[in-house]
Amino acid sequence: MAQIVIKNVKKQFGDFTAVRQSSFTIEDGEFFMLLGPSGCGKTTTLRMIAGLELPTSGEIYLDGEEISQRPPSERDIAFVFQMFALYPHMNVRKNISYPLVSQGMSRDAVRSKVAEVSKILGIEDILDRPVGGLSGGDRQRVALGRAIVREPKAFMMDEPLGALDAEFREHMAEELRALHDRMGATTVYVTHDQLEAMQMGDKIVVMNNAVVEQFGTPQEIYDKPATMFVADFIGSPSMNFLKFHGKLGTGASALPMHGVDFDVPQTREPFEGDMAFGVRPEHVSLSGDAKFRAEVVATEYLGTTQIVTLNTAGGDVKARISSEQPARTGETVGLEFNPETITLFDRQSGRALKSELNEGVLHG
């Protein structure tokens, strides 16, 4: 069981930079999510931790030991591949025993260890089957078995549910999380699915374009996004950005936007220029007499709640409100925003401005 520290890690393939100066820390026993859109460098980061790719520069510490240039066999880290990569010429039992055989473990010890692991995963009855004919879920379990059987210091999982049917994914996600809770091993899990990351992770790193945008708990990332990208990528529907031009002093707790004064969390830095007023849909409320006016352009019924799309002077805004509250297309209403939840962004750089709300979360 182990802590993993990633420090200024960078990876270049020729002239192409796949990962740019990334730093984050994975605490012992955490279920850690690497989240980001396709091609942002998640797999590359994971492969560097496992030793399948060597960083161009930077350090990786496993339990305080610098390992970034060591071969994978000397790292004691298990890896679950996206397409599982079960050895096709071996049956299930051989696949699971394979990491133990390399350690020179005795036959009897291997047998009992494989039996133990297959019991945990519920695959005792397929041990002697070839891996070719297995269902997606069973392949997944065998791949997990091969990873957990040697009790490594940490697990790397590259979109392990990506190859499964949507129906089965949820079930397997629960199984995975339960397995983690039972073993308590440090796990780094790559996904491009923000919902999966929010549901399963203790901590999340959000990557975009080879850069770590933010890392923290799911709540921190959801409530206190560090960049417009994170705010937009996480949550469905994503955060609203009202565009305006404004000026702020340090310590301000209200600001004018399109002629209306809004309360915001007290600012911690001055700013002047193009800004975005970030507010989550559930923190937008409709009230008849509020000063900030908006026209309802669409409503989407979701059972207990509805998503109302409104047109404002700052652009379109989505509000998640109770289905019982009437909202008719074409109607003009007033909008109010929950002041404690507001994040202001510099639209030029996409960076969140420091405030009372997010000062503990932002780094660098």
Place this chain on the structure above:
Amino acid sequence: MSSFSVTEPSNRTKWFAGTLVILYAVITMIPLVWIALTGFKSPSDAIAYPPKYVIGSDSEAGFKPTLEGYVNLFTTRTRQTQEFLDANPPENWADEIVRQYDMVIVGPSKFGERFLNSVIIGFGSTFLSVFLGTLAAYAFSRFKIPLADDLLFFILSTRMMPPIAVAIPIFLMYRQLGLSDTHLGMILLYTGVNISLAVWLLKSFIDGIPTEYEEAALIDGYTRFQAFYKVVLPQAATGIASTAIFCLIFAWNEYAFAVLLTTANAQTAPPFIPTIIGVGGLDWPAIAAGVTIFLLPVMIFTILLRKHLLRGITFGAVRK
């Protein structure tokens, strides 16, 4: 079962395809069968017209099988006077066969030696081609090699003209190096010709094996070489088997260089077989016997590896 299926061929299609395959097999088998039969005929039956092709029958087209061809192939014989023949009764069944021509066996022919040369040179160069080819193909497939594309092109370019075009330089070079008429020389030569095919064929097979398998092995605590040996090689068995068959067939059948470069010591079977000359005209049964025996190793080798070829094909179909 529905009466119509997209994936399952209809009975008529199967029947048609089956007929075609059998027809083709028969056509290609006829010369082989003819050669095998001729090996068991007497010289006069071998050139009889109309031809004889029914074993043991008394009819017009029948012939009595005899091992004469095989005896002639494996022995050298001399003609003897009647007194000598009378004084020395036949020593064994083979001797008895040659007595009908007033001859006695005086020793083995060169065929056994030549055949052994073929085996050593054919299998030796096949092994070397596949061994070097696999290592090179793996390196080209998995590692960043400077100028990899140029090197691959260079390797292929060695096959852009018929090898025999460089026969004279090779002949002179081999004489200088003392490789003429040696097993090593022929093994190196055939390996040199086959290696480009081996590298290219094997590279495409190894390219088709996902790198995740080796990476999984690396993660599981194996070294790069162990991963190659235990995970990649079994996956590449199909490719290795088919490459080996191609290499063996070339080296086994090669005639021109063998004629040019080998004489007394390392001569292979192909240049030897035509030199089997009988008494009063070509000894067709002996030649046919030689060809039959000559064909066997490649046939057996292919049949042994056939399982791998077929397995590979079905495996690939499932995996994709």
